[in-house]
Amino acid sequence: MSWKSYLGTVVGTSIAVFAGNKAGDMVFGDEGTKQRYNRPLEGRADRFERDHPIYDFHWEKPRQEVALSKDEWRGFPLQTRLTIGPDAQVLRFQLPNSHMRMGMRTCGFVLLRYKDSDGKFVVRPYTPVSMDWETGKIDIMVKKYPGSKMGTHCHDLKIGQHIEIKGPFDKYILHPDMHATIGCIAGGSGVTPMYQAMMYCAKWPTCKTNTSLILANNSSDNIVMGDHVNFLATTSARANVYHTVLEADEKWTGGVGYVNKSMIKAKMPPPGEGKVFVCGPPAMMEAVCGPKGEKGAQGPLGGLLKDMGYSEEDVYKF
Numbered sequence: 001m002s003w004k005s006y007l008g009t010v011v012g013t014s015i016a017v018f019a020g021n022k023a024g025d026m027v028f029g030d031e032g033t034k035q036r037y038n039r040p041l042e043g044r045a046d047r048f049e050r051d052h053p054i055y056d057f058h059w060e061k062p063r064q065e066v067a068l069s070k071d072e073w074r075g076f077p078l079q080t081r082l083t084i085g086p087d088a089q090v091l092r093f094q095l096p097n098s099h100m101r102m103g104m105r106t107c108g109f110v111l112l113r114y115k116d117s118d119g120k121f122v123v124r125p126y127t128p129v130s131m132d133w134e135t136g137k138i139d140i141m142v143k144k145y146p147g148s149k150m151g152t153h154c155h156d157l158k159i160g161q162h163i164e165i166k167g168p169f170d171k172y173i174l175h176p177d178m179h180a181t182i183g184c185i186a187g188g189s190g191v192t193p194m195y196q197a198m199m200y201c202a203k204w205p206t207c208k209t210n211t212s213l214i215l216a217n218n219s220s221d222n223i224v225m226g227d228h229v230n231f232l233a234t235t236s237a238r239a240n241v242y243h244t245v246l247e248a249d250e251k252w253t254g255g256v257g258y259v260n261k262s263m264i265k266a267k268m269p270p271p272g273e274g275k276v277f278v279c280g281p282p283a284m285m286e287a288v289c290g291p292k293g294e295k296g297a298q299g300p301l302g303g304l305l306k307d308m309g310y311s312e313e314d315v316y317k318f
Contacts, residue, residue, distance in 0.1 A: 066103035067095040068138075068167055073113055075162035079137065085222050088143045088189070090129060091154055093163065098136040104128060106174045106200040107193045107318070110167035112140070114153050124150040127192035128168075129228065131199055138165070141225060143189045172277070172316050174200055176207040179275045183268035184213040185259060185288055187280025191215055191225045193318045194277060198229070202236035212240040212267050216259050216284065219247040242267050259288055261304055271309040278305075279318035292317050 068074065076093040083089050095101075104110070113123045130139035144151035157163065174197060182201065184194035194213055201209040217223045223243060233241040244255030244263060255263060268276055278289045285291055290302025301312045 065100065067100040068102050068104075068110065068165060070167060070169065073164040073166050075164050076138065077160050077162050078157045080159065081157075084141070084227065085143075085224065087145070087151075087222075088141060088224055089155060090139050090141050091157070092130075093138045093140070093165070095136050095138065101132050101135050102128065102130075102138050102168055104132045104168035105170055106131070107171045107196050108168040108173075109171055109193070110138070110140075110165050110169070112150060112154070113164040113166065114150070116149065116153075122149045122153070127171075127196055129192055129195055129225070131196070131203070141189065141192055143224065171318065176204055177209055179209055181210045181212070181269040181274035183274060183276040184211060185216075185264070185268070185276065185278045185280070186213065187216045187259075187284040188218075188224050190279035190281070190284075190318065191229065193279055195225055195228055195232070197277065198232055198239050202232060202239050208238070210238045210240075212242070212269075214242050214244065214259055214263055214267050216244050216280065218245065220245045220249055220252045220254070240267070259284070259304070261308060264304060264308060271311065271314055274314075276305065276310065276315045277318060278315065285317065289315055289317055 067076075076095065079092045079094040081089050081091050102110075107127070109125050109127045111123055111125055113121055116122050126140045126142065128138050129141050130137060140154075142151055142154040144155045154163065171193065182197060184197065186194045191213075194215075198211045198213065201207050201211050213229060215223065215226070215229060217226075220243075223245070226243070229239075229241045233239045242255065242263065244257060244259060245252065246257065248254070248256050268274075276289075278285060280288075282291060286303060288303045289305045291299055293299030298312070298317055301310065301315055305315055
């Protein structure tokens with residue numbers, strides 16, 4: 001299945017929800033297929049490959065409006081996966097029924113857990129790339145880094161196998177028109193909370209917030225979530241994306257090099273005129289905005305943004 005088909009499903013779902021359709025209508029389109037949870041309509045190619053229902057849930061009372069819990073770990077089966085790069089996949093975990101939602105506010109995150117071969121739990125935080133209005137599923141982008149336990153485990157999961165999920169937990173909660181403009185600076189897999197924020201601003205019917213993303217990656221042939229953010233930018237006049245890479249081929253038309261002051265001045269809201277989100281590897285965070293503090297604290301503002309006159313109120317570090 002192509003990324004355009006997948007993204008068309010996501011964006012189309014968003015539009016259907018805000019048009020007032022019921023969850024079943026938006027997912028299945030007609031009464032005859034509503035009961036066949038997450039089965040594609042005949043002849044359509046806009047679903048993940050091997051998209052099929054799984055009913056094996058191991059926690060009590062699964063039939064409720066919100067599927068996830070902040071208080072207990074719950075197992076969800078892998079329904080299907082979409083490979084978006086040599087080391088990145090979007091994994092779709094199925095909720096118990098098609099009308100359930102995650103219960104997540106934007107921007108939120110969840111915890112994933114599994115038990116390794118030594119009997120020890122491995123726990124990692126992830127930002128879902130599906131929205132709360134997309135019922136019956138939770139999509140999580142997982143990148144497999146060298147030596148990464150959770151990334152390796154998730155990429156090795158077979159269809160129908162479970163992962164434990166807890167949450168969702170609030171990070172930075174957006175409301176419609178909370179900011180006139182949101183600027184996003186992301187590196188690699190740090191794009192996931194930015195994508196969530198941009199989707200919210202682009203698709204929430206009463207929100208008029210403009211968003212602009214600078215997405216930095218190592219090479220032009222492996223841009224994490226590149227197709228996702230590009231597709232969003234082509235379908236929303238209020239979303240803008242600028243790519244910069246360290247290694248580019250001769251056909252590359254985006255930026256080259258690390259995020260710098262010129263890029264920030266051109267693409268981010270000026271100091272005091274919006275909010276700037278930053279998320280990426282430690283070296284990028286230190287260069288752009290300064291490192292986060294202990295135990296998840298924001299820490300003092302530093303780096304390029306401080307040099308350019310931004311205040312701590314202007315910036316949020318994911």
